Amino acid sequence: MMxxxxxxxxxxxxxxxxDLLIMDTxxxxxxxxxxxxxxxxxxxxxxxxxxxxxxRQWFKARYGVKTSETPIEQSVCRLEIERxxxxxxxxxxxxxxxxxxPLVTKKRGFRSYAGAPLILRSGIVVGRICVIDLKPRKDGxxxxxxxxxxxLARQASEQLELRRSAKLSHQLTGLQTAxxxxxxxxxxxxxxxxxxxxxxxxxxxxxxxxxVGFGVVDEASDTIxxxxxxxxxxxxxxxxxxxLGDFGLEQGIAIEPVVIADTGTPSPDTRAPETxxxxxxxxxxxxxxxxxxxxxxxxxxxxxxxxxxxAEEVSFLRSVADRLEAGVARHRAEQQQGILNGEISHRxxxxxxxxxxxxxxxxxGTTQQDAFQSFEQRLLALSAAHxxxxxxxxVEADLRNVAQTVASTIGFDNRIVMDGPPVALGPxxxxxxxxxxxxxxxxxxxxxxLSSSEGFVTLTWTASNAAxxxxxxxxxxxxxGPPSSEPSRKGFGSRLIRAGLVGAGGVDIRYExxxxxxxxxxxxxxxxxx
Amino acid sequence: MMDRKVILxxxxxxxxxxxxxxxxxxxxxxxxxxxxxxxxxxxxxxxDDIRVMFTDVDMPGxxxxxxxxANVRSRWPAINIVITSGKPxxxxxxxxxDVPFFSKPYLHHRILTVIEKMAA
Numbered sequence: 140m141m142x143x144x145x146x147x148x149x150x151x152x153x154x155x156x157x158d159l160l161i162m163d164t165x166x167x168x169x170x171x172x173x174x175x176x177x178x179x180x181x182x183x184x185x186x187x188x189x190x191x192x193x194x195r196q197w198f199k200a201r202y203g204v205k206t207s208e209t210p211i212e213q214s215v216c217r218l219e220i221e222r223x224x225x226x227x228x229x230x231x232x233x234x235x236x237x238x239x240x241p242l243v244t245k246k247r248g249f250r251s252y253a254g255a256p257l258i259l260r261s262g263i264v265v266g267r268i269c270v271i272d273l274k275p276r277k278d279g280x281x282x283x284x285x286x287x288x289x290x291l292a293r294q295a296s297e298q299l300e301l302r303r304s305a306k307l308s309h310q311l312t313g314l315q316t317a318x319x320x321x322x323x324x325x326x327x328x329x330x331x332x333x334x335x336x337x338x339x340x341x342x343x344x345x346x347x348x349x350x351v352g353f354g355v356v357d358e359a360s361d362t363i364x365x366x367x368x369x370x371x372x373x374x375x376x377x378x379x380x381x382x383l384g385d386f387g388l389e390q391g392i393a394i395e396p397v398v399i400a401d402t403g404t405p406s407p408d409t410r411a412p413e414t415x416x417x418x419x420x421x422x423x424x425x426x427x428x429x430x431x432x433x434x435x436x437x438x439x440x441x442x443x444x445x446x447x448x449x450a451e452e453v454s455f456l457r458s459v460a461d462r463l464e465a466g467v468a469r470h471r472a473e474q475q476q477g478i479l480n481g482e483i484s485h486r487x488x489x490x491x492x493x494x495x496x497x498x499x500x501x502x503x504g505t506t507q508q509d510a511f512q513s514f515e516q517r518l519l520a521l522s523a524a525h526x527x528x529x530x531x532x533x534v535e536a537d538l539r540n541v542a543q544t545v546a547s548t549i550g551f552d553n554r555i556v557m558d559g560p561p562v563a564l565g566p567x568x569x570x571x572x573x574x575x576x577x578x579x580x581x582x583x584x585x586x587x588x589l590s591s592s593e594g595f596v597t598l599t600w601t602a603s604n605a606a607x608x609x610x611x612x613x614x615x616x617x618x619x620g621p622p623s624s625e626p627s628r629k630g631f632g633s634r635l636i637r638a639g640l641v642g643a644g645g646v647d648i649r650y651e652x653x654x655x656x657x658x659x660x661x662x663x664x665x666x667x668x669x
Numbered sequence: 670m671m672d673r674k675v676i677l678x679x680x681x682x683x684x685x686x687x688x689x690x691x692x693x694x695x696x697x698x699x700x701x702x703x704x705x706x707x708x709x710x711x712x713x714x715x716x717d718d719i720r721v722m723f724t725d726v727d728m729p730g731x732x733x734x735x736x737x738x739a740n741v742r743s744r745w746p747a748i749n750i751v752i753t754s755g756k757p758x759x760x761x762x763x764x765x766x767d768v769p770f771f772s773k774p775y776l777h778h779r780i781l782t783v784i785e786k787m788a789a
Contacts, residue, residue, distance in 0.1 A: 481756065485727075488755035489682065492774040496688035499777075503691065515776060522774055526757075550779060 148221045148264075153193050155263045157400065157447025159299055160306045162190065162197060167302075170200035173295050177270050178202045181253070181284045185271040188257070188295055189216040196266070203271075213242050215252050216267040223264045225285060228252045230275040251276040253285070255292035260300060268292045307451065314455040317345040321459055325466040331355075334466045335436075336367035342440060342459060343369040346452060350374040350420065350441040353463070356383070356434050361390050363437060373443035374420060385415040386425075386437065394434040397425040398453055401445045422446045424453060426460040430468060438463060476532065484529050491522050513632075516549060516577060523548045524573035528566055535563040535667065538572065538613075542598055545576045554589055555580075559600035562611060568666040571640050572613075578632040579615050579657060588620030588654050595619055602663060609663035613640070617654030625650050641665045673699040674788045675716065677748075679709045679724035679734065685773075689723065692777045696785065706732035706740075713741065719748055720788040723780070725773075726754035738768060749787035751780065 156162060170188050178186035185203035189196050196214040198207055211217060218236055219226055231237040231249055242249050254269030268291055270280075280288070321338050328334035335353035343351040352368040354377075364380045383390055387397070402417050417423055420441030428436040438460050495518055502511045523544040527536035539557055541564060546552040564572060576598075580589070588594030600613040617623070626633070639645045640661040647658040676698045680686040683704075690700045701716065703709035705728045713719065722741055726734035738750045742765065752764065755773040764770060769783055 485755045488773050489685075492688075492755065493682065493684045495774045496684040499688050499691070500684075512778075515774075519774060519776055522772075526772065529757075548776070550776070 145221055149191075149193065151263055152191060152220075152265055154447070155259060155261065156190055156192060156265050158449060159265070159303050160310075160449070161199060161299065161302065162192065164199075166200060169298050170295065171202070173268065173291050173298070174200040174202040177268060177288060177291050180287055181270040181280065183270045183272040185249075185273075186269065187216075187271070188266070188268050189214070189254075190257075190266040191217050191220060209242070213240055215240065215242070215249070216254050216269055220256070220264055220267075223256050223258060223262075225256070225289065226252070226254045226267070226269075227279045227285070229277065229279040232275070247273055250274050251279075253280040253288060255285075255289045257292055257296045257299065259296060265299070268295050307449070310449070311451055313345060314451060317341050318455065318458055318462075322462055325462050328466060328470075331467055331470050332366045334463070334470070336369070338459065338463060339367055339369035342438075342456070343371075345455075346440060348440045349443040350377070350439075352377055352439050352441075353428075354381070354386070354437045354439070356388075356394070356436055358383075358390060358433075363388070371443075374441055377416065381416065386439075387415055387417045388437075394425075394427040394437065396427065396453070396457065397423065398448050399423050400447050422448070424448055424456055426456045428460045428464050428467065430464055435467060436463070480529065480532055484525065487525065488522060491518055494518065513581070516581065517574060519548050520545050520573045520577035521570060524569045527573075528569055533566060535565055536569040538562040538564055538600060538611075541569050541572050542576050545573045546580065549577060549580055551580055551584070551589060554594070555596045555598055557598045559598075559613075560602055562600065562602055562663075562666070564666050565668050567642075567668070568640050568661070571638070571642065574635050575640070575659070576615075578636050579655075582632065583617055583620070583655070586621075586626075587623060588617035591620050593619045594654070611640070611659075611661050611663055611666055613659040615655075615657040615659075617656070620654050622652040623650040623655040673697060674721075675699045675701060675719045676784060676788065677701045677703065677709060677712055677719050677722040677724075679703045679706065679722065679728070679737065681705060681725060681728045685725075688777075689780075692781060693723075693784070696781055698784075698788070704728075705730040706734070706737040709737060710740070713745060713748075719745075721749045721751065721784050723751045723753070723784060726752060726756065735764070738764070742768075751783060751787070753780075 174186040174188055178184070187198050187204060188200040189198055191214065194211050195208045196211055196216055201207065215237055228234050228237060229251055231243045231252055237243050249271050251272040251274070252269060254267035256264045257266045257268060258264050268288065270288065321341050324337045324341065325334050328337065339351040339353055342348070350368065350370045352365045354363040354365040356363050361383050362380050363383055363386050365377045368376060368378050370376055388394055400422055402421055402423060420443065422442040422445055424440045426438040427434045428438055438456065440456060495515055498514050499511060524536065524541055527541045527544050539559065542557060543552060546555050583589040583596060588596055595618055597616045597618065600611060603610050636648070636657065637644065637646050640659055645660040649656045676693050678686060678689045678693065678700055680689060681704050686702055686704065690702055693700045701712045701719065703712055707730055724734040724737055728734060734752055738752060741748055741750060750768045751771065752768060753771045753773050753775055758764070758770055771780060
């Protein structure tokens, strides 16, 4: 029976070993050399660097022995390990603690043993460097050999620490790179599901996990909905809805981060093994994603193997959860903004309908019916520009989209051929363009190409990239109509056109025999401005 | 007066209702106006000569214009329907292919053209 102190020291030793990131790693020259020196110096056939895990002893370096580990019960190194002192057993067959040990009783079994403790800077003893002989040693190990073995033990311990630092700094670089990638991914994401799915993939690959998922928690319905997931073949999918209880969570109880190295080992808190979904993985980390004090989602990382999660990995996951939280908040704000914009747009369009109705009633019964029709069409051109702007939350509108929407609102979209690259227009330029296109359309219908059934219009535009800043050139060109001529009177429509895209002119109208041509120029920078 | 074709206009905004009513009356139609779906159904149940229903989508009451249209389509399949709204048609609302949708504000002569064709 182990007493509690021994159990506690075993637990601390396991943690320290896991933290060294060394268990089950391939052999390394620096440790092999120490074992070789120990064997040669003490003139024995066997030397080992032994690390004492919970259920086994594992050899980081072995000289004269083939096996890489044995069950912990067969370990001689573990004897008196809590004392942290040198262990010297001159005849293993004479010591009651070892004489039944199969390693001793077997044919050509071990007969004498001497081991120096491997003590970390923290004071925790994680194992021993030992020398073993197949014949008994009458007086034990010579004092000088003992001193030498202790010196080698100090070397091995130091090597363990240095090795850990190097591994950790490598791991940290990996984690930091992943965090930058995740930040970028979240910023670019359009919605929560997309954000969760790409984040899960990066986390899974970085931590070499078996399954990473993002579940939206709904306390009211006692469910967690796994929206997105990244898995290897080792563990199945958890996508879809689960009860909170299946995830080991309880309704109404704040969700805290959970880090479990082995779900099969009773936890120190509950003293019971895990149940439910947690049991489908061997090792897990769960990180709550909170919003306004409430847990809204859970980021979980599962591994099919028992594994120790370093403090750096846990803090990495905490940062990932923080970033996801910011992402969720942003998506929600954008969604609300979208709803708000939709509502404002709805009201604006109802308002335009009322303006239209008032104008109609005001001019009713007068001789102004032509004027009302012009007014109505201009109002609709504005409304069309508004529709184009709404698609990008009123920040910008695509030139083609504006022109097309106006043309189809007025009813001529099948008689205009458009060609040009995508050009983003700010709200002012979008409104100006919509009114200009409308005036040109109306004019073409009354006097120009669209007044004859064969006539059509080409609307082309190019964006130049001059050193002084790019310039947009839009060309409206009528074909197949009657010859055009300059009107004697310049009305409102003509003034609207001549004001240009940014209100500063830049408009050249030519009345050619083949039809009217209008060329509109404006600096791109001015067009994009609100 | 005898042969005027009957159009039902459903619109909760009085100014816009007035505008639509005048537009249709000037074009020679008899117009029944309703400020919500309930009032529209009352007309529909009493009159059997309605040719076209021209309805807004967002209205006070439990039934919106889309639901009203679905109702009319199943109970009075002979009545043609035209829908208008200040909102873009939300995803999930499917209109039958023969029900045209006009975004508000609309060009009145385009609506007239469609309704005249339907009522003919």
